Each structure stands twice: as structure tokens, then as C-alpha cells.
Amino acid sequence: MLDEAETGRSGPQGLFSALAEPQLARFPQRLAADPWREGAIFAAVLIGLSLVLTLAQSRALTNGAIVDLLPTEAIFALLIGAALFPLRYLWIAVATYAVAFLLAVSMRIGMDPAYLPPGVSTGWAVTFGLVLNALPALAAGLFGRWLMTTVQARGLPGRAGREDMLLLVGTVLAYIVLAGAMLPLVVASLYDPGWTTPLGAGSDLTEAGLFRAVRIGLCAMALMLLLLDRPDRKNLTVALAIQPAFVALGLLRIEGFAVHPTLDVVMLALAVALMAPAYAAVVANVMGVVVYVVITGEFLVQIPITSVDVLRLELASVILMMLVCLLLLLRYRTILERRQSGETIGRLQRVQELATVGYFVLDLRNNQVRVDEVAAGILGTGLKFDLAQFIRRVHPEDGAAIVAAISDLTLGQRTLSFQLSPGPVWAGEAAARFISVHGWFEERAGAVAYAYGVLIDLTSDHRREVALGDALAELSDHQNRQTEIFSIVSHELRTPASVISMLVEELDAGASWDEMGPRMRAVSEQLLSVLADMRQTVRPEENLPVRIETVRPSEIAETVRNTFLLMADTKGVEIGLDLSPLAWMPRMTDRVRLVQAISNLVKNAILHSECGRIIISYVEEEGPVGFWRVMDDGLGVPEAARATLFEPFRRGDGLRTARTDGSGLGLYVTKSSIELLGGTVAYVPDPSGGSIFELRVPMTVPAEAEAPAAPAAAEKKPGQRGRILMAEDSELIGELLVARLNRLFEEVVWVKNGADALAAYTVIQPDVVLTDLFMPEMGGDDLTSTLRERGADCLIIGMTAAAIGDERTRFEEAGTDLVLTKPVSTKQLLEVLDRLEARARARAG
Known part of the structure; x- marks a missing residue:
């Protein structure tokens, strides 16, 4: 009813x-x-x-x-x-x-x-x-x-x-x-x-x-x-x-x-x-x-x-x-x-008797207030009182709001909240009551104005709300972190897992270990780094134990630089090394954590600082203590963001950082890893512009040394299938796909986002377009629909890590000829190209 x-x-x-x-x-x-x-x-x-x-x-x-x-x-x-x-x-x-x-x-x-x-x-x-x-x-x-x-x-x-x-x-x-x-x-x-x-x-x-x-x-x-x-x-x-x-x-x-x-x-x-x-x-x-x-x-x-x-x-x-x-x-x-x-009024009166709700009438000619018994009990006044004296008991800011409200009759109603001291004057918030007022103005003949309405005692509700708000904020923060973690895990593990699968396929296709081995090592370390980041953030009490092994600081610096050379090139960033002679001496430390910490700093500089040069430097202090510095000539870190710089899930601000890869855990994990090794990490602004991150890590001298191996270059063989335009924002996946596509096509053009792909298409007129879905500036579905609207009749193949669901539907609705699931194998590409070309020949016949 x-x-x-x-x-x-x-x-x-x-x-x-x-x-x-x-x-x-x-x-x-x-x-x-x-x-x-x-x-x-x-x-x-x-x-x-x-x-x-x-x-x-x-x-x-x-x-x-x-x-x-x-x-x-x-x-x-x-x-x-x-x-x-x-x-x-x-x-x-x-x-x-x-x-x-x-x-x-x-x-x-x-x-x-x-x-x-x-x-x-x-x-x-x-x-x-x-x-x-x-x-x-x-x-x-x-x-x-x-x-x-x-x-x-x-x-x-x-x-x-x-x-x-x-x-x-x-x-x-x-x-x-x-x-x-x-x-x-x-x-x-x-x-x-x-x-x-x-x-x-x-x-x-x-x-x-x-x-x-x-x-x-x-x-x-x-x-x-x-x-x-x-x-x-x-x-x-x-x-x-x-x-x-x-x-x-x-x-x-x-x-x-x-x-x-x-x-x-x-x-x-x-x-x-x-x-x-x-x-x-x-x-x-x-x-x-x-x-x-x-x-x-x-x-x-x-x-x-x-x-x-x-x-x-x-x-x-x-x-x-x-x-x-x-x-x-x-x-x-x-x-x-x-x-x-009449029945409604009776019900309201019965309800009012059980609630802390009172009524008031304010005569604006003389600022005299009349209230009912319930309101008088809430306010601690008589049934009639002077407004000016009453405002002395109100919080000063709230009192000013009340005066401003009753001096402007252009609006027909007001809703105000104020804090009220029990004494004759305002004495602080310790024993204050929280009152909400809902009032209406009414003008009578002869410019006589009245305000009337209800007032509600919200003291207990306010105190409960504050306690509940604190609890909800803590719970919301915890829940947001969990949500971010799941989202980040999905995103961060997708790229290295796909690259590993592609590297294995390259080895099966005849690529040499000398060519693929260093890449396999780099991506494996990246995967381990991501997993370590997640574990260290989500369950710090279950971190892997510190594993001390013999390393050379120069090897660590070279490994980090080589890992990010391709990414830096695409950004127009140069990575340089400034190592003291002691960097080639063997030292004892946790190699995985140290590489992870320095890699996070270099990656952040490439993605976020808009720099042109990054320097990784190493000297030793007494102890010995390894003193690492990662310096860039970019934008630097705004002063407002420095206080929370090393907190988890801080990915910068604005669209630029939202579109870049990264878990938002890099600096947090760097700090945690270095502190776990007994060291410290600090940010130092560069007066000439840019950022400087300083790491001090205790080292010990081992009994023997190890020498690193150098990677060998691979040979590239062109294919016979015309031109292909590939849009892929992942550095590792893009590099492997280019190597694979070079064996199938005469010319391979690789761009990092949909907007660049759209511009490149007009110039090179490719036979095939291969595009990822999620990319900066323009996604693969928007790229496909725009190309189709402009009359492109070439083969368009989409790539996504989702085997089913919304991502595939977005591609299909945009007009792709086929959607492939990452990791994309050479065999899969050949089968798809043969099928699509046969379909094209059938249409032409």
C-alpha cells in the first residue's frame, strides 16, 4: 500500500x-x-x-x-x-x-x-x-x-x-x-x-x-x-x-x-x-x-x-x-x-514529539525569534529570544552566514547549519551542538518580512557521521588499493608474458640464442620485477628473503641501460653512464632488488619526466657503500607532490601520466627494496632543472668475481607480402613483432599510437594494418573506424589480450577483418593472412 x-x-x-x-x-x-x-x-x-x-x-x-x-x-x-x-x-x-x-x-x-x-x-x-x-x-x-x-x-x-x-x-x-x-x-x-x-x-x-x-x-x-x-x-x-x-x-x-x-x-x-x-x-x-x-x-x-x-x-x-x-x-x-x-498534522505532531525537530518564526523587523517547546529545548533558550544575543553563542563563521542569509530576501528559502555553544558566548567545539535550519522567507503587506521553518538537532548524527566517515575513508582507501592492484596485475603481467611467448616462438622458428637470449633475460627480469613489486606492496610480510650474490655495479648499470634503450629511443631519450673505476669491481648485494630499484627510477624518468638525457652514476663511499644516482634533465617533481612521492599507487597527475605504462608502485618499491638492503633513497631537485634520485646501498667485497657476457646481433630477412603498418605501444611486443613481420613482409612500419598510425597510413598506403586496442591518443577501435570512414579497404587485423568479451566486440563493431588474441604467433599470422587474402581474391573474382 x-x-x-x-x-x-x-x-x-x-x-x-x-x-x-x-x-x-x-x-x-x-x-x-x-x-x-x-x-x-x-x-x-x-x-x-x-x-x-x-x-x-x-x-x-x-x-x-x-x-x-x-x-x-x-x-x-x-x-x-x-x-x-x-x-x-x-x-x-x-x-x-x-x-x-x-x-x-x-x-x-x-x-x-x-x-x-x-x-x-x-x-x-x-x-x-x-x-x-x-x-x-x-x-x-x-x-x-x-x-x-x-x-x-x-x-x-x-x-x-x-x-x-x-x-x-x-x-x-x-x-x-x-x-x-x-x-x-x-x-x-x-x-x-x-x-x-x-x-x-x-x-x-x-x-x-x-x-x-x-x-x-x-x-x-x-x-x-x-x-x-x-x-x-x-x-x-x-x-x-x-x-x-x-x-x-x-x-x-x-x-x-x-x-x-x-x-x-x-x-x-x-x-x-x-x-x-x-x-x-x-x-x-x-x-x-x-x-x-x-x-x-x-x-x-x-x-x-x-x-x-x-x-x-x-x-x-x-x-x-x-x-x-x-x-x-x-x-x-x-x-x-x-x-x-488534519490527520497529517496529527501524525506530524506525534512524530515531532519523538524527534529532535523544532519550529521557529523570526520577525525580521526587530530580530525577535519565537520557537516551540521542542526547539527551545534544543537551543537552550526560552520560547522567545533576541537573535543578536543568540548569535554570540554561534561559531563566528556560522554566525556570519546567518546574518548574510537573513539580509538577502531574494531567495525564498535557506538551508543553514551551525555550531552552537551551550554557554552565553562561543567557547569552542568541545561541547558544541550541531544544528541544521531549513527556513523560508515570506513578505507581508507593508514590507513586513518573516522567516519561519524547522531546526533539527544533528549533534549525535554528526558525531556518528565523523566516526563513520573515518572508518569509510579507511575502508575505501583499502578497497581502492585492492581494485588498483587487480587492475595493475592484469595490465603489468600481460606484456612480459606475451613477450616471453613470442621469444619462445622465435627460438622455435630458428632464431639464435645469441640474439634472443639477452631479450629473454631482460623480459624475465621485468616479469620478476613486476611480481616482486606486487608482492612487496600487497603482502610485505611475505617478501622473498634477501639473496646476497656477487655482482659488478657496472653490470647492473649496463643491464638497466640495455633494458630500456629501445624505450628511450622511441622517446628521444639518451641513457648515459657515469661510473667510477670501482664499478667494475665485484661486490656483494641483492642483485634482483638493486636492478629492480634502479630500473624503476629509469623507467619513471623515460615515461614521466619529458627529459632528453638520463645519467646513471655510481661511486663508492666508505663502508663500502654504493652511492647510486639516477639523474634526468626533465620537468622535475612538483613541490606539492614530493611529500607523497614514495607512497604506493602514485602515478602522477593529468592525462599524460594516466596514459603511460606503470603500476604506480615503482618509487614505493624502490624505497622498500633499498631500505630492505639497509640503504636509503632520497629525491633531490636539480637546480638546473630535472630530478636526481640518490640511493645508498651497503656493499661487501666478495672473494671472487664474475664476468658478464655480451649479446650478439641477429640478421633480418625480408618477406614477400607487401607493406604492413603496425600500431603497438608496448616496446617489447613491438620489437618482437617487427622482427617477426620482417620475415613476412617487404616493409614493416611501426608506430606507437593510433594517431601516428592514421597519419602514416596516408603516406605509405599499407596492404595490411595490424593494431593493438589500448594505445595513447587513439585506440585501435577508433583507428579502425576512422580508416573505414575514409575509404580504407586494406586488411585490418586487431590484437587484444582478451579472448572473449567487450574488447573483441569493440574491434568487430569498428570494422576489423579479424581479431587476434595475444601473444600473436607467426603461424597464426600466416593462417590469418592466407585466409583474408583468399577472401579478397574471391570477392575480386
């Missing part, structure tokens, strides 16, 4: 509307709670009403079975019951209708032997009248019920009284339509044209039945309106006070002083609906119409329509009767809205 709150209305009125029940639903609830008692009352009232109306109308000259049963007043019980009763108690309404119908017909037959047309059997007339009157009434009531529940389930704005209006109007309109549609069929098929009607010659039974159906349907609406509530003494008193007017109208009609028998009583009912209290008007009109019918025997009995003027008066009376019913319904809906507003 709570999902039925009004969305068209703001505030508690809309929210608490979900607690409101349709007024007509109260009768079914009473019936379900005590079906025998409420059912007996309903049956007695409706049967009694039917008999009273039957007895009163028996005196009408134009009444008889032909018109009286077309339709009958007994359907009140069935129409109301089908619309309102719980379905399991619908039999009460059906039984009430049957008893009322049979008693009314029996009474008329007993009182008037000529009630039925000549030759018509009583059983035939009673059976057909009972069934034919029941069908439209039952269907209309069920339709009204269905209409209300369906619209209610979909959300009906403005709950108060609208369910009732929908049910009543839907039921009555459905009855008028269904009964009106049945009348021509019943008259044509069951009525004998030779019957003499009480309406006189030339009368139209269908027309008479339709007028009667409309009046009976509208009277049923009035009866259902009566069920919206139970009249109290005040309503009954007003209704009884109005009855003499209906009695006088009936007597005037008998004496012949009337304009029209149906129009006169409707006009009186309209006056009552306009002037009397809403529910009292319903009671008065229902009672008054019954009194009028008892006195005159008319209103529900159709009179002969002898002229166009009479027809117009009949139509006017029906239309006015509809207006009376709608007016009564609308007026009662207003009463329901007021009642619901």
Missing part, C-alpha cells in the same frame, strides 16, 4: 496519503468484519426502500409493468453490492435484489390486477424482469470495481476521494450505457406491439426506459455517496431541517403548482447541494427525494412526452440531476482532503 503515496503532492500530505483508505472501502471492511449484522442492515434498508418506492409509485397513472420493469428500482441493491461488496459476500447483494424485486412485483400485482398486460403470464414476466434487470446492474458494478482497482494499482495521483469518485462515476456510467444498449433489444424482442402502454398512444418505450435508467443510476450514485460515511447528529439535524422544503414542494405538486414534476425536485436538490454542508446535503437530498416520491408518486415514474418542450424539460432534469450528483461528490472530496490534512 505504501507505494500508492501521491506523487503529485509534496511533503507529508503526499507521503501520508498512502495511509488513507478509500471512504467506500470502509463499508466492505465493516461487512467483512461482521457480515451477518452489516448484511442484514443492508438488506433491510434496500428492501424497505424498494417497497416504499413501489407503494408510492403505484398511484401514478403512467405506471405499469410495461414501464415499471424497464428498469426497476430494485436494482439498487445489486448495483451497489456488485461495486462495493467483497466478492465472497456478493451473494448478499444478489439475494437482497431478488427479494426486493419479487416483493415489489407481487405487491403491484396484488394491488392492481391490470398491472401486467393481457395474456402475459406472471411467471414469464417475473422471470424475464428479474434476469434482464440484473444483467446490466451486475456488469456495471463489477466494471466500476475493476476500473478503480486497475487505476489504483498503476498509481492514482491525489488519493483523497478520487478512488471513490472513480468507482461511483464508472459504475453509474457503465450502468446507463449497458441498460441503454439493452433497452432496444428487450423492447423489440419481448414486448408485444399490441400492448397498450400507460404512457399513451405514440409513446416510445425505449425513450422512456432510457430516462428511467438514467434516474435510477443517478439515484444509486446518491445512495453510494450516503455509504461514504455515517451521519452524525449534526448532519442529521441539518438534513431534517431541510425536509420541510421537499414536503412543501410535493404538496405544491399535488395542488398543481409546479413547472415540471422531475425538474422541480432536481432544482431543489441542486440548491441543497450548493448551500448545505457536504455530507449533510447528501443525506438531505436522499431523504428529500424519497419524501417527494412518497407524496407525489412521481420522479422515478416516466411521464408521457407529449411535445418537444416536455422532452427538453426531461433532458434538463436529467442533466441537472447529474450535476447535483457530481457536485455532491466533489464537495465531499473536499471534506476528505481537509480530513486527510
Whole structure:
């Protein structure tokens, strides 16, 4: 039920509307709670009403079975019951209708032997009248019920009284339509044209039945309106006070002083609906119409329509009767809205008693504040106080905000929060309360302005929020680190793993170990370095133990330089060495950690510093202590970033560093590794520009030395497949793919990003484009779609490390001919090229 709150209305009125029940639903609830008692009352009232109306109308000259049963007043019980009763108690309404119908017909037959047309059997007339009157009434009531529940389930704005209006109007309109549609069929098929009607010659039974159906349907609406509530003494008193007017109208009609028998009583009912209290008007009109019918025997009995003027008066009376019913319904809906507003205010008052919410009114002429008891308790004031004195207790910045807010009335509302000291003046935050104020400004005549609103004590919430915020910040930081670690592991392991696979394939294809061995060693060390970075960051307590071995500092420097020569060349960076003679002497240290630390510094300089030259220097201090320096002539490290320079997951700022490789762990791991060896690492800004990282690592002198081996160069053989343009930002993967593609193509052009590939394509017009997905400046999918838009019809092959999923879909949607999974083997390339070229030849043929 709570999902039925009004969305068209703001505030508690809309929210608490979900607690409101349709007024007509109260009768079914009473019936379900005590079906025998409420059912007996309903049956007695409706049967009694039917008999009273039957007895009163028996005196009408134009009444008889032909018109009286077309339709009958007994359907009140069935129409109301089908619309309102719980379905399991619908039999009460059906039984009430049957008893009322049979008693009314029996009474008329007993009182008037000529009630039925000549030759018509009583059983035939009673059976057909009972069934034919029941069908439209039952269907209309069920339709009204269905209409209300369906619209209610979909959300009906403005709950108060609208369910009732929908049910009543839907039921009555459905009855008028269904009964009106049945009348021509019943008259044509069951009525004998030779019957003499009480309406006189030339009368139209269908027309008479339709007028009667409309009046009976509208009277049923009035009866259902009566069920919206139970009249109290005040309503009954007003209704009884109005009855003499209906009695006088009936007597005037008998004496012949009337304009029209149906129009006169409707006009009186309209006056009552306009002037009397809403529910009292319903009671008065229902009672008054019954009194009028008892006195005159008319209103529900159709009179002969002898002229166009009479027809117009009949139509006017029906239309006015509809207006009376709608007016009564609308007026009662207003009463329901007021009642619901009162209930809402009561609920708010009960809620306020349990919450630290108070109300205030500020007179801006004299800055006097009035508050209720709850607000006075929150603020520690009386029910009235001076604003200027109160502001002395407020935090100075908050007090200035309050003064600024009340001096500007251009905005209609304000929301402020302030800290309030318990003493007469502000005394610090130790015992301060945290108050939130939501206020509105209102201007009256004569430039009188007021502010009013609510204030809420948020002290306990604020303190809990601070504690929770600290806990959430710590948890969020931990979670962010975990997320970054998983993302970085995926990215960092992909490149060395792919390169190792490609190197193995090169060896299988006949490449010499002299050519591939140094590369295999470099990438293996890179992989081990990445794994060590991750382990050292995620689980520092499970780091690999320090392994001291014999090394030469010159070998370490050469290894680092050779590892990054290709990467430095592509960036236009020169890597130089400045080594003291002692660098060629054997020393004892952890080679893996030292190479890892220096490599991280060199890699960071290449990727982030925008330098032109990097120098790796080594000297020894007493101890011996190896003193390493990695210097560059780049941008340097901003002073604001130096405090967190060696913290994990610091990858610089801006798009440039976000697009470069790196885990954000390099400097952190460098510092951790060197400290694990008993050394220190520090950053020193270069006054001439650039950065200097200084490492001091304790060394020991070994008993014997080792000599390093030099790598041999490999021979390159060109292929026979035209030109290929390759876009790959990974240095190692690019280098290996170039070596592999040189055996398959006459010319291989390698660029590092999509933008360069787009520019190169226009110049070289390649036969094949081989592109990675994730690259700086332009990804492989954007490169492919741009080339296709420009009319490129060459073979385009995408490369991705994902075997399935979004990366492959992006390539395929962009227009690649095929997507390969890294690492890309020579055999895989040959098969793909043969297949794509065969497809191209088939298209050309």
C-alpha cells in the first residue's frame, strides 16, 4: 500500500496519503468484519426502500409493468453490492435484489390486477424482469470495481476521494450505457406491439426506459455517496431541517403548482447541494427525494412526452440531476482532503514529539525569534529570544552566514547549519551542538518580512557521521588499493608474458640464442620485477628473503641501460653512464632488488619526466657503500607532490601520466627494496632543472668475481607480402613483432599510437594494418573506424589480450577483418593472412 503515496503532492500530505483508505472501502471492511449484522442492515434498508418506492409509485397513472420493469428500482441493491461488496459476500447483494424485486412485483400485482398486460403470464414476466434487470446492474458494478482497482494499482495521483469518485462515476456510467444498449433489444424482442402502454398512444418505450435508467443510476450514485460515511447528529439535524422544503414542494405538486414534476425536485436538490454542508446535503437530498416520491408518486415514474418542450424539460432534469450528483461528490472530496490534512498534522505532531525537530518564526523587523517547546529545548533558550544575543553563542563563521542569509530576501528559502555553544558566548567545539535550519522567507503587506521553518538537532548524527566517515575513508582507501592492484596485475603481467611467448616462438622458428637470449633475460627480469613489486606492496610480510650474490655495479648499470634503450629511443631519450673505476669491481648485494630499484627510477624518468638525457652514476663511499644516482634533465617533481612521492599507487597527475605504462608502485618499491638492503633513497631537485634520485646501498667485497657476457646481433630477412603498418605501444611486443613481420613482409612500419598510425597510413598506403586496442591518443577501435570512414579497404587485423568479451566486440563493431588474441604467433599470422587474402581474391573474382 505504501507505494500508492501521491506523487503529485509534496511533503507529508503526499507521503501520508498512502495511509488513507478509500471512504467506500470502509463499508466492505465493516461487512467483512461482521457480515451477518452489516448484511442484514443492508438488506433491510434496500428492501424497505424498494417497497416504499413501489407503494408510492403505484398511484401514478403512467405506471405499469410495461414501464415499471424497464428498469426497476430494485436494482439498487445489486448495483451497489456488485461495486462495493467483497466478492465472497456478493451473494448478499444478489439475494437482497431478488427479494426486493419479487416483493415489489407481487405487491403491484396484488394491488392492481391490470398491472401486467393481457395474456402475459406472471411467471414469464417475473422471470424475464428479474434476469434482464440484473444483467446490466451486475456488469456495471463489477466494471466500476475493476476500473478503480486497475487505476489504483498503476498509481492514482491525489488519493483523497478520487478512488471513490472513480468507482461511483464508472459504475453509474457503465450502468446507463449497458441498460441503454439493452433497452432496444428487450423492447423489440419481448414486448408485444399490441400492448397498450400507460404512457399513451405514440409513446416510445425505449425513450422512456432510457430516462428511467438514467434516474435510477443517478439515484444509486446518491445512495453510494450516503455509504461514504455515517451521519452524525449534526448532519442529521441539518438534513431534517431541510425536509420541510421537499414536503412543501410535493404538496405544491399535488395542488398543481409546479413547472415540471422531475425538474422541480432536481432544482431543489441542486440548491441543497450548493448551500448545505457536504455530507449533510447528501443525506438531505436522499431523504428529500424519497419524501417527494412518497407524496407525489412521481420522479422515478416516466411521464408521457407529449411535445418537444416536455422532452427538453426531461433532458434538463436529467442533466441537472447529474450535476447535483457530481457536485455532491466533489464537495465531499473536499471534506476528505481537509480530513486527510488534519490527520497529517496529527501524525506530524506525534512524530515531532519523538524527534529532535523544532519550529521557529523570526520577525525580521526587530530580530525577535519565537520557537516551540521542542526547539527551545534544543537551543537552550526560552520560547522567545533576541537573535543578536543568540548569535554570540554561534561559531563566528556560522554566525556570519546567518546574518548574510537573513539580509538577502531574494531567495525564498535557506538551508543553514551551525555550531552552537551551550554557554552565553562561543567557547569552542568541545561541547558544541550541531544544528541544521531549513527556513523560508515570506513578505507581508507593508514590507513586513518573516522567516519561519524547522531546526533539527544533528549533534549525535554528526558525531556518528565523523566516526563513520573515518572508518569509510579507511575502508575505501583499502578497497581502492585492492581494485588498483587487480587492475595493475592484469595490465603489468600481460606484456612480459606475451613477450616471453613470442621469444619462445622465435627460438622455435630458428632464431639464435645469441640474439634472443639477452631479450629473454631482460623480459624475465621485468616479469620478476613486476611480481616482486606486487608482492612487496600487497603482502610485505611475505617478501622473498634477501639473496646476497656477487655482482659488478657496472653490470647492473649496463643491464638497466640495455633494458630500456629501445624505450628511450622511441622517446628521444639518451641513457648515459657515469661510473667510477670501482664499478667494475665485484661486490656483494641483492642483485634482483638493486636492478629492480634502479630500473624503476629509469623507467619513471623515460615515461614521466619529458627529459632528453638520463645519467646513471655510481661511486663508492666508505663502508663500502654504493652511492647510486639516477639523474634526468626533465620537468622535475612538483613541490606539492614530493611529500607523497614514495607512497604506493602514485602515478602522477593529468592525462599524460594516466596514459603511460606503470603500476604506480615503482618509487614505493624502490624505497622498500633499498631500505630492505639497509640503504636509503632520497629525491633531490636539480637546480638546473630535472630530478636526481640518490640511493645508498651497503656493499661487501666478495672473494671472487664474475664476468658478464655480451649479446650478439641477429640478421633480418625480408618477406614477400607487401607493406604492413603496425600500431603497438608496448616496446617489447613491438620489437618482437617487427622482427617477426620482417620475415613476412617487404616493409614493416611501426608506430606507437593510433594517431601516428592514421597519419602514416596516408603516406605509405599499407596492404595490411595490424593494431593493438589500448594505445595513447587513439585506440585501435577508433583507428579502425576512422580508416573505414575514409575509404580504407586494406586488411585490418586487431590484437587484444582478451579472448572473449567487450574488447573483441569493440574491434568487430569498428570494422576489423579479424581479431587476434595475444601473444600473436607467426603461424597464426600466416593462417590469418592466407585466409583474408583468399577472401579478397574471391570477392575480386
